[in-house]
Amino acid sequence: MDKFTKITGVAAPLPLINVDTDMIIPKQFLKTIKRSGLGVNLFDEMRYDSDGKEIPDFVLNQPAYRAAEILVAGDNFGCGSSREHAPWAIKDFGIRCVIAPSFADIFFNNCFKNGILPIVLPQEQVDILMKDAEKGQNARMTVDLEDQSITTSDGEVFSFEVDPFRKHCLLNGLDDIGLTLEKAAAIDSFENEASAARPWV
Structure with missing residues (x-):
């Protein structure tokens, strides 16, 4: 998983x-099990007409x-079904941060x-960031995970809370597999001891 430390970029309202x-x-678009290629279909029914234009x-x-x-969004973002394809599509489009007053838990x-x-x-605060995002591509925000801050294009700074464990995972690019691999040595040691103690297994 890609690390998230700090990004400075355009925010879409x-x-x-x-x-x-x-x-x-x-x-x-849920037939695929690949995490790539879904960005083109992000918000598909709002982005394209019936002819695909x-x-x-x-x-x-x-x-x-x-x-x-x-992405600066409204309340209860990501509600509905629990499809993991939703964050896949957002990430594949290139969006690394979503700011909203609230989110659905699974999303x-x-x-x-x-x-x-x-x-x-x-x-x-979201309203202020939304107005800043409406300024277009010249209004670039900075999201700093280490400092837990958002800086608007005008230099206004907002602090945000994030769970320390989740912050650690993002800063180090650790998904569930990555977290497991951090314990690879301990897992190997356990497996070797278990095999020696119970060779018939």
């Missing part, structure tokens, strides 16, 4: 509440936000497991 996982990645008004289709690395947890930092802030 998505001032919608209750954005569910089917809006993030519709069900017809881009809808110019949608934020991620606008030139200023095509390379967005941060929130899945973000950390896929190298995305979900940040919960009070609504009034």
Whole structure:
């Protein structure tokens, strides 16, 4: 998993509440088990019309936000079904951080497991960040996980909370497999001792 330390980039505003996982990645794209290739279908039904042509008004289709690395969203982001394809699609598009007043629990947890930092802030702070994001590609935010801070394009700084264990995992690029591999020596030692003690197993 890619490490997350600090990013400075364009933030895309998505001032919608209750954005569910089917809006993030519709069900017809859930056949794959690969984590790559889903970015093109992120927010598919909002990004494309029935003929597959881009809808110019949608934020991620606008030139200023095509390379967005941060998403500022509304309340209850990631609700609905528990599909892990949702964070896969967000990450594959290039978004590494989602900021919202609240998240659905399963989506929130899945973000950390896929190298995305979900940040919960009070609504009034999200409103300020949303307005900053609406300035376009010249308004670049900085999200610093080590310092647990967000800096707007105007230099205003907001602090955020993050679970220490999850922070450690993101800073070091550790998913569940990576965490297990950190204990590889202890696992090998246990297996060797177990084999010696019970060779018939």
